[in-house]
Amino acid sequence: MDELVLMKGNEAVGEAAIRAGCRFFFGYPITPQNEIPEYMSRRLPEVGGVFVQAESELAAINMVYGCAAAGARAMTSSSSPGISLKQEGISYLCGSELPALIVNMIRGGPGLGTIQPAQSDYFQAVKGGGHGDYRVLVYGPASVQEMVDLTYLAVGRADHYRNPVLVLGDGILGQMMEPVRFPAAVDPAGLPEKPWATNGRRGGPKRLLNSLYLEPEKCEDHNRELQAKYCEMAATEKRWETVATEDAELVVVAYGTTARICRTGLEGLRERGVPVGLFRPISLWPFPDEALDALIEGGKVRSLLAVEMSAGQMVEDVRLAARGRVPVHFYGRAGGMVPQPEEIQEHVRALLEGGAANAGGL
Amino acid sequence: MDELVLMKGNEAVGEAAIRAGCRFFFGYPITPQNEIPEYMSRRLPEVGGVFVQAESELAAINMVYGCAAAGARAMTSSSSPGISLKQEGISYLCGSELPALIVNMIRGGPGLGTIQPAQSDYFQAVKGGGHGDYRVLVYGPASVQEMVDLTYLAVGRADHYRNPVLVLGDGILGQMMEPVRFPAAVDPAGLPEKPWATNGRRGGPKRLLNSLYLEPEKCEDHNRELQAKYCEMAATEKRWETVATEDAELVVVAYGTTARICRTGLEGLRERGVPVGLFRPISLWPFPDEALDALIEGGKVRSLLAVEMSAGQMVEDVRLAARGRVPVHFYGRAGGMVPQPEEIQEHVRALLEGGAANAGGL
Amino acid sequence: MRVAFERPSALADIPTHYCPGCTHGIAHRLVAETLEELKVFDRAVGIAPVGCSVLAYNYFDCDMVQAAHGRAPAVATGLKRARPDAVVFTYQGDGDLASIGMAELVHAAARGECITVVFINNAIYGMTGGQMAPTTLLGQHTSTSPAGREPGREGFPIRVCELLERVRGVAYLARIPLTSPANVARARSSVRKAFQTQLEGKGFALVELLSSCPTGWGMPPREALRWVDEVMTEYYPPGEFRTEPGDPGGGPAGKRGSQP
Amino acid sequence: MRVAFERPSALADIPTHYCPGCTHGIAHRLVAETLEELKVFDRAVGIAPVGCSVLAYNYFDCDMVQAAHGRAPAVATGLKRARPDAVVFTYQGDGDLASIGMAELVHAAARGECITVVFINNAIYGMTGGQMAPTTLLGQHTSTSPAGREPGREGFPIRVCELLERVRGVAYLARIPLTSPANVARARSSVRKAFQTQLEGKGFALVELLSSCPTGWGMPPREALRWVDEVMTEYYPPGEFRTEPGDPGGGPAGKRGSQP
Amino acid sequence: MVEKRVLFTEDRCKGCELCLDACPQKIIFMAEHMNGKGFHPAAVTDQERCTGCALCARMCPDLVITVYRPERPTKAVS
Amino acid sequence: MVEKRVLFTEDRCKGCELCLDACPQKIIFMAEHMNGKGFHPAAVTDQERCTGCALCARMCPDLVITVYRPERPTKAVS
Amino acid sequence: MKYEVIIAGFGGQGVMSMGQLLAYAGMLEGRQVTWMPSYGPEQRGGTANCTVILSSRSIGSPVVGRPSAVIAMNLPSLDKFEGKVIPGGLLIVNSTLVARRPSRDDVTVLLIPATGLAAELGNERVANMVALGALLEATGQVKPESVLDSLKKALPPHRHNLIPLNQQALERGRQLARERLGREAG
Amino acid sequence: MKYEVIIAGFGGQGVMSMGQLLAYAGMLEGRQVTWMPSYGPEQRGGTANCTVILSSRSIGSPVVGRPSAVIAMNLPSLDKFEGKVIPGGLLIVNSTLVARRPSRDDVTVLLIPATGLAAELGNERVANMVALGALLEATGQVKPESVLDSLKKALPPHRHNLIPLNQQALERGRQLARERLGREAG
């Protein structure tokens, strides 16, 4: 599969995980990501892997916990309501420092909502929907190829940090087909041993995977270690892309599907000489704040516009990075509605003309 | 019970809910809030109410959903891991616009963590740990009396907005005893009818409680209505307290138990002439940003210090309100460790002397 | 001429979104007819699940609540406890009821909640596109058991009635296939009993309706019904499992029953 | 003199946090002895639940994983699927296993996961301070059934073995009280069989150990054991429910068994 | 032409053919034409052979069929 | 003094008394004094009456008891 | 340049695979492509549709509000998408199943009896290939050979016997479009 | 003024209710009070403790690092809390169960054989009242009458027969403290 293949985002995620050495999938069906478990149920047996359709998302994340405890590369995938059910498990994975790949193909909420695409689980993903102080690396791909690349990356980063990594897509990214090229396959047998994995002592020292620290002093120490790890992630794992920001007076900040829609819109504006650029966070946690900071410090940028398929979530991270130096506007669609490039154009134009001061969509 | 009684925070919450007309409790044991279900199992039958020990937190929140659907005032309580399990249900409550009282007596995390007090579920509570764009009113009491008052208020606000309201305490607030006075009891029979409640048509029009809107246009409309409601809450429900902020050069921002500890620390500093004050958010969502804003605009304040029993969560809301105008420092303890007034004093002194620039605890 | 058969008024007069030949439609009608017959339509509240029948809330013309996937019995519990005079039923598919919702089901049953559960067993996940259900038969091919369900890989199908039969708190329990006019008539009488059980305050009642999913199974509707009759009923024997509350007992098979 | 009895080396030589007379200690020992006897200690992985036995991870000297409340069977599934040569057991209380963890239990059983479940039924929630468990007996007073468990309010106690007996995928199933040296010897043999079932790859195995919680029950330890023998075993008859894999069948009690 | 005993709301029919097996008289057939939904709808022309047993209606998942029965079922209807 | 057949690690004893019922010889008693944990520990002084059956040890939840058996159990030990 | 096509019809009419073949062919010709299906339960009974974008540059939004071309395989699809085609765009209608004539006069309308022609070829299921052939002919977006190459890749070997039939259908569609557009054979 | 007491002992020694009585009495006397227990499984077998704060002003932190007084009902409690008492503070030790003598010389130490005196009064379980009596006497924080009033409120009516015994125990504690402190009866 080094050649270019046309593939659905959902299937590409599955194949990318397998390429990254993941041989265990535990999940439960939910639209719009059913092609992931379906693909895995076909493909994993071919590569000596195991697919288990769990009885629920809750069971799935806990199977991942057990599988990761044994030292294997394991994954689960779901969409919004199912991801909510995994929050306790994600907190446990972080607490016990277990690696895992988690994929969320967001659909509109709240509640049962709709099955159409959205980005309204941003807060849940980057601030932590579960209890306690923890962080997961969150990637926001914008194309099927990037789904492949970031999924592949995620599996490795998860092992590196002994921490779950979340790939945050949406219904569109999961359902669409685009040409992709896959990276080289990792042989799980060739991966380094995990001395901490609980797969039987086999002559070695006893291993324990645990997140309980009854004595608060110990629990705080544990939290200090976790925070040190998160600091390291924050220092080294930020990823972003800029498009035409050098001389931009207004910079649109958007991630994932929304970012590519904005790009189309901005290209049209650029053709007409409007000085706009795009800042696309790729890592959503850690949010690439310093890069945005540098852009603002550059002095050209006079305002930022956050565009989301949600009612205003990422915009908070943009505001945190902007620290009041330039106005931060917001435009959002919700409930499965996908903004069109023309909307973005209109909104940008209105902003530049001073018309739509932070009126903000929705 | 108009007299002063000495009562545990957990029991006081239960009694306050009953006083507010809540007759239905669905919950599952978890330390440090077991006294809530235990109290309710004794008290509710006395007042013609119903206590059900659910099979899990998940079941409990869905029982609350059903009970609220029937038009009754219903509540559940838990602590951190159990609250994570309720995230899907909370999103559904918001999506179907159902009132509910939810109490979280936070313990340290992540994972099983510890049973000692913490504030590390702040993000989950105020940003939304579940999927989709939704908001719940969040109150952060700082004493047993305030637990009573805010619980009582919460039940009413929930009905008013048809939205869940969360009372965010911690292990200390749940376990400690303080003198309290209860507000007048509301007779549930005297409450206004809920025309939307699904308790059988009984000759009337059909009612439907639902969060599914398959067509994204409708789902977006629904989200617009929800957002309008949240905007109204943001405009009218902010609550806070200030202590000695008029001439303060450094203002500590802290909520709940931490705030009262800070107050003790700051009183000591004030006695020694140090110009410090305390800003205590009482509503955590909506965060009282304008009040903090006004403080900063007042011109006296030269820096803010957020103190939390967590690794830095509320501090983001403080930064959002500060918008870069004054430096925002952070000091936190985690994993069930409770800061002492002396620590706060030392940290404040170091900050004022320029020593601990945002070093930030933990 | 008098009307021998017409749409029950408890069903809204709109077309359903179900696939051609899907027996969800028959099951809806049976419930609606029962609500009318027992004259409880006006105090009925239905809980719609997540599954193909999620839109049941549009079809049943009584008050309706849409529940999270699998949690209908918990939602029904909350509702019934608040309004004991309401007639509360859940309508759930096998994924909803027996997979993600297993805990809520067993516990509502053990609490003896006076609710009626209409359980549509079609051996597959219809709504999400034909994945394996906890009731998928051994050897059955689905989109997540592409090589056919094999116990070593995908485990065994769960028999809900046989399981619940062992739960004290259950007062009525029956399984009927929706495969012929005669069976549909039987099913109707069972649905009626399941509601009567609630009205008499006897406890938890469940009717399992063996149903078809022509789309998920990839079969024409008539062939699908034959498959229900010929294959499904082998593993899921129809009949009444419980008609009264009481202690179902059950005990050890081995020789260790005696106490020292 | 030779040693007639000493601490099994699979248990760490530290005092436990259990209350005086709590039978968790006996159960721990039985598991540890079995791991040694079957010579599987070195490839054993235990899953500790949330409950009084959460700290079991400190006592069992093999590799240990602490699981979220109720999810031990799911964690065990993930682990065993990744390392089929590991000997995986969960150790769970009744709240953990039969309340919040009901779905994970039934489904691990139905999948026939080759794991061993050691189930401590003490009819109460010990760790959180004596609340009602799904196994709390009728009439029993707990801190959340203060007037005594009453079916109309708190529902009926769940019999786990009787329930699982109806789940295909289960290969071994037994219930033994830990009340006397003779019963403890029986329990030990059952624990052994439950592990052997796993070693032979036969499927899911569970031993229910009827245990005491003197603290939660508010009884002196010896009285607590008498209560197990005299009261608990009435509702929870001891014995072996299943010793081999196979189809447990079960079927309708009524007259509708025949198909048209 | 006889009065209709069995009436098909054609536009609701999804052409599943379940009514075909249910009819003891075997008078139901699938029409050549398509309805608005793109299905060949079920139909009966032989109305007088309908006994009004309503078995077809009881099997129809889509409530397509309404059945009328003569006041005295055994007598032929005008 | 006889060689000890049954040995109690006194500091581990929680005074639950379960061993009392288990002992067929009824030689176990609860000591007057308290151990470090605040419990009256179980004890045996009548060591020669111990048959080494180890039933007490099998009931002790806290692994307090170690039991030795004479090589030939029936013979009295020196 | 960017070309955006929406293909819509009943569930069983093969609209999804028609789009995938088009996208695949575009990819083989070195272009940027995306294929995006409508998804969800509306497919059941109702209409399904997919969007294909072919472009020389990297593709932004995969969701298209105003397509360059629409293939409507049934009436609901025509009703839904007729108004969306850009002025000067292309509208292909499966006239076997759609009695109504489109009312747009600012787009090229091709009435192709795809189902009928497919039936003539012996299998109604290749109606999609007929329609696709018409699209290829009318727009020249990808070469028919690329579509056939794609088909070979997409079909499992034991189904390759179906290729000639599909090829015929594609040809038939091209031919009719040529006639309707008054073009010479290319 | 603020007075902070930590009371610690074995689970069954009534340390929690001793603290609650003290807090309740403080409340009856119009003071600000908090009572805060240690909680969690450490209670099981190990030691339990609670903190009582009495203050004329609203109370900040309910968690006390350095208490004004400690009552240690058993050895582990003494070991844990001896070092925490503020210099000049008070340390009451249940000398019946605690053999070791405290080593602090900058605090007032009261060795009270609470368990022994309680046993003399006929019920070991009132050892807590003996200790509490000693505290009242040594600190004067609340009046004994307030404690007895609290006891009446706390006990259900059918248990009021226990009040005289408790009162005796309280008195016995006060008396011994008076003796040890070399004070006259008040």
Ligand SMILES: Cc1ncc(C[n+]2csc(CCOP(=O)(O)OP(=O)(O)O)c2C)c(N)n1
């Ligand atoms: C928490 C959650 N998990 C998964 C889903 C996705 N989902 C919707 S319906 C369904 C299964 C439906 O199958 P079944 O209950 O058997 O009903 P059927 O569609 O066959 O009638 C699933 C998994 C969801 N909406 N929410």
Ligand SMILES: Cc1ncc(C[n+]2csc(CCOP(=O)(O)OP(=O)(O)O)c2C)c(N)n1
């Ligand atoms: C999600 C979650 N819910 C609840 C708890 C609190 N909790 C801890 S142990 C326990 C019950 C323990 O009872 P059981 O399983 O019967 O074991 P025992 O303590 O009796 O041995 C509960 C409810 C938790 N830690 N996590």
Ligand code: SF4
């Ligand atoms: S997918 Fe299956 S269950 Fe769902 S409507 Fe279609 S036939 Fe019925």
Ligand code: SF4
């Ligand atoms: S509380 Fe009960 S189960 Fe827990 S250790 Fe004590 S006696 Fe054992």
Ligand code: SF4
């Ligand atoms: S059963 Fe109903 S829907 Fe099916 S063919 Fe007959 S009339 Fe049409």
Ligand code: SF4
């Ligand atoms: S059984 Fe063990 S812990 Fe209990 S009294 Fe005997 S020796 Fe002590």
